[in-house]
Amino acid sequence: HAKTQQRYREFLWGQANLPGPAREGWRFTDYRCATPEQRTAYDAVLEWASGKGKPWLFLRGTPGTGKTHLSAAAVSALVGGGVAARYEYVPGLVDFLRAGQIDGRTEERIAQLQSIEALVLDDLAATSSSDTEWARGEVLKVVDYRYRERAPLLVTPHSVDLGTWDPRLLDRLTARWLRSEVRMAWE
Numbered sequence: 549h550a551k552t553q554q555r556y557r558e559f560l561w562g563q564a565n566l567p568g569p570a571r572e573g574w575r576f577t578d579y580r581c582a583t584p585e586q587r588t589a590y591d592a593v594l595e596w597a598s599g600k601g602k603p604w605l606f607l608r609g610t611p612g613t614g615k616t617h618l619s620a621a622a623v624s625a626l627v628g629g630g631v632a633a634r635y636e637y638v639p640g641l642v643d644f645l646r647a648g649q650i651d652g653r654t655e656e657r658i659a660q661l662q663s664i665e666a667l668v669l670d671d672l673a674a675t676s677s678s679d680t681e682w683a684r685g686e687v688l689k690v691v692d693y694r695y696r697e698r699a700p701l702l703v704t705p706h707s708v709d710l711g712t713w714d715p716r717l718l719d720r721l722t723a724r725w726l727r728s729e730v731r732m733a734w735e
Contacts, residue, residue: 609732
């Protein structure tokens with residue numbers, strides 16, 4: 549029984565796709581909360597990772613405010629608690645899906661992202677200006693599925709200006725009944 553649990557935890561860590569070599573190195577305790585605004589962001593992500601509140605969380609702010617750190621810490625906490633969670637840096641996600649065209653496994657890869665218990669999409673729309681309609685459509689499939697199923701999703705946009713986003717994606721992401729939003733505006 550203990551070996552089965554250990555193998556399952558290793559499987560979860562392998563699926564987590566956290567950035568950097570130290571997968572367990574992303575911790576909430578390493579996030580510095582020097583201001584009330586930073587504490588608000590921290591608390592919102594901690595609440596999302598605990599399954600409380602709305603199933604979607606939208607962290608919106610300029611680069612360097614800690615969106616990636618909090619997102620990766622949420623995935624790390626979820627996986628450490630035995631929940632299947634996955635972190636995706638969206639430009640890397642597009643490459644992952646594009647590789648599926650080569651090996652004929654695109655739909656399998658999309659199904660994997662749709663079925664994971666909790667998903668983080670970091671730097672969503674980071675590649676929108678140079679990406680193909682195909683790539684935007686594939687990402688939309690994942691988001692739309694999670695929208696219909698109300699499956700947990702944490703999103704950090706690449707840009708604070710959402711006016712350039714695909715309207716179909718924006719429609720899903722701005723559903724107030726489904727998501728909470730935290731603005732992260734500090735140095």
